[in-house]
Amino acid sequence: MNAPVRIDLKDVSSFPTRRVEAWKYTDLHRALRETPPVSPHAEVAPGGPFAALGGDEWAVVNGRCVGFAGVVADGPGEQVARLRFVSTADGAGHQARVTVEVGAGASLLLLESYEGQAAAYVSNVALAISLGAGARLHRVVIEDDAADALSVSVAEVTMGKGSHFAQTVLTTGARLQRHETRLAHPGEGAEVRIDGLYLLDGARHADLTSVVSHAGLNGVTSQLTKGVVRDTARGVFQGKIIVERGADGTDARMGHHALILGERAEVDAKPELEIYADDVQCAHGNTVGNLDEAALFYMQQRGLPADEARALLTQAFLIEVVDRIEHDGAREVVREWLTARL
């Protein structure tokens, strides 16, 4: 039941429907009835949302990046890689498989962006991420897809002994968008932080799904996702933490909190804890609410126009996720990205 769905844009039968439990809020088959025309080869100028942070840039445009054999980080010091997935062809589809390898003891800041520069495209990305023993990976993902795009990104993460994986995904959604992370936690000394933020308006949809599987002793996982939906937008959070038999001493905490700011907006949350071990600490909290009317009036009474008061309260709600990004430069980029979209 936990077997991952592998989507192949050339094979309509691989598109999951809502009858597949893990995809019940994100029915790709309904949105995409036939295989899309293949996107043409294209190139883009260097840049992207993280351009100011430097590092190696890899731009996968319409599914292709000439001469790119995956991101590899080895050796001492923190390395920076900017991995851009850019879509430039209207109404066309493309897919890419990318590997990210962080060698034993190495440290990588992976700045990943999904940039929609066209209309109604279909983008399907699969990443295989591996961390060697004692490796550190800090993955920050910004998804700026077009409102009418279909976009799927699935990452499989394997972790070596004592490695650290920290992830923050930020998205404004698409017509249908899924960001999935499947992670095997080795326990003992390894740490995982896996956060998300969605800010959706119009008819946009975003699905943040994660499966963290604890197989070893004393593993630590911390997860915080926050979201805001307006208009008729729909946010989906599916967070599953599995504690396998024998993974005693696991400490896993999951929180998902959302604000629904439109009468016809929707949030679907499915936090799941599956625990087969003893002596574990697992907690999850899930809340859905609205902006505090009393706080809104208070702010307006001091002179803030209603829109500004709402934006400030919304930012205050979401900023907790941004504040958990350890890298100063990445956190600043994300903060500005968020502020510009409130």
Added chain:
Amino acid sequence: MTMLSIHNLRVTIADKPILNGLTLDVPAGEVHAIMGPNGAGKSTLGYAVAGRPGYEATEGAVSWKGEDLLGLDPAERAAKGVFLSFQYPIEIPGVPALTFVRTALNAQKRARGEDEVSAPAFLKMVKAAAAALKMDFDMLKRPLNVGFSGGEKKRMEILQMALLEPSLLILDETDSGLDIDALRIVADGVNAMRRPDRAMLVITHYQRLLDYIRPDQVHVLAGGRIVASGGPELAHKLEAEGYDKYLPVAA
């Protein structure tokens, strides 16, 4: 010259009439106290003048310096100089107090077509105002009112008042939750705001606050209307005799 003019104000909340034709004038430079028993409509009066959603007038008029207030939203009223000090100031997690006050001040200035205050100039203003209120400056870097004591929250209200420089000050039960030292500091802060071109409405249940903020006039609010008005001595009389004689006689 009358600055605040309230005429025949009626406010109904959840089908229950709370203000029943309240009429009140406050001239420039004066401090008027509104006293009354619990449930008389004191807080409702403050909310109705400040424009809180749900407290709209069903009848009557409120004007400030000759301009109608009831047609304006709360932020527009604030930019015209209306300031309501809350009985229970709201906690706003995630928004540092300094950021909040500066955002509010600049929003008001924009609405009035004035230049915004620069960050260094603002910091200087805040430091001076905080010192006058014996507030720890570092506290202002924390989220607004979050984890503040009752006294700290009230000082935060007075600090905002000093920085926003409103022309109509409505103090809603400012003395509640204050010990005598905090009360004195808060009252000093309010008294420092008294000016010939400002008017103040001090809403209170007890006479105690009025020993520190001396009113020019005292009004008794009961059953949603002003039922008696007089000089400061009226407050002492109420303290001694209670509100019984203003309450509707039980059937």
